[in-house]
Amino acid sequence: MRSKKAKKARAETIGQILDELYPTTPVPLDHKDAYTLLVAVLLSAQCTDKRVNMVTPDLFALADNPHDMARQPVDKIQHTIRSCGLAPTKAKNILALSHILVDEFDGEVPGTLKELTKLPGVGRKTAQVVLSQWFDVPSFPVDTHIHRLAERWGLSNAKNVRQTEDDLRELFDESTWNARHLQIIFYGREYCPARGHDLETCVICRQIEAGEL
Missing domain, CATH: 1.10.1670.10 (Helix-hairpin-Helix base-excision DNA repair enzymes (C-terminal))
Incomplete structure (x- = not known):
């Protein structure tokens, strides 16, 4: 050793x-702000970056912020991301975390590991990608x-x-x-x-x- x-x-x-x-x-995932990066990273679990970048234009045309996403039916979100793996679970998590961002964070993505990992579908790796690539926090x-x-x-x-x-x-x-x-x-x-x-x-x-x- x-x-x-x-x-x-x-x-x-x-x-x-x-x-x-x-x-x-x-960053290999297309995004314009912390929220779209968070959603893109969440979608990338068991899915290639290339596939995510093919899916997110339609998803973000539907809703590119937590306020608008929180108003979408989960079935519509799932249909839009259907070619990504685990689409049903990811759709539920995207909708749920959007509601939390609106209700608890005034629609803003929090910039701490503790707060991010409390969001549905956001594990340590996903949270750190957002922290490092958007908030420039060493991760x-x-x-x-x-x-x-x-x-x-x-x-x-x-x-x-x-x-x-x-x-x-x-x-x-x-x-x-x-x-x-x-x-x-x-x-x-x-x-x-x-x-x-x-x-x-x-x-x-x-x-x-x-x-x-």
């Missing part, structure tokens, strides 16, 4: 590689893809995403967290997939395999 110092050195080098490949980290959202890469790269041997998040927070500087989680996702999709992984194109794994990292 690598020492914490060795892991931190590896993380620093990985960070440099990611910074070179992805100097900018645009390290970890999904199953980041969890997989952290293990593959020897940065964490955690059994769950929460533990992996703690490990990555320790290894990467806080100032990099908001960009780093997106960079890891981008890199995983482009160079380090779960299947069809090719060391020739994956510089991070190639260097690790060669003992250079």
Whole structure:
């Protein structure tokens, strides 16, 4: 097992590689404000970003703020997002959280982890994406893809995403967290997939395999 110092050195080098490949980290989900980002991230569970971006134009044409969304029948919301996975549950959660935002937050999306995770359908990862990408609060959202890469790269041997998040927070500087989680996702999709992984194109794994990292 690598020492914490060795892991931190590896993380620093990985960070440099990611910074070179992805100097900018645009949010892959189309949105215009905190509410539309929150809904888009909620929809992305078990659904690709590409699919979410195909669905949200019609959804946000129907209602792009909690006041208007709260007036929609749940069946209409579900029909609009039907091509996303878990559409019935997501429709109920979108409607319910919209009511809460209107009733308890004057229609505004709260900017704290505690408040966000109390909203229906909003878990720790979803809340952190909103905090990091809209409110610019240092956060390290970890999904199953980041969890997989952290293990593959020897940065964490955690059994769950929460533990992996703690490990990555320790290894990467806080100032990099908001960009780093997106960079890891981008890199995983482009160079380090779960299947069809090719060391020739994956510089991070190639260097690790060669003992250079």
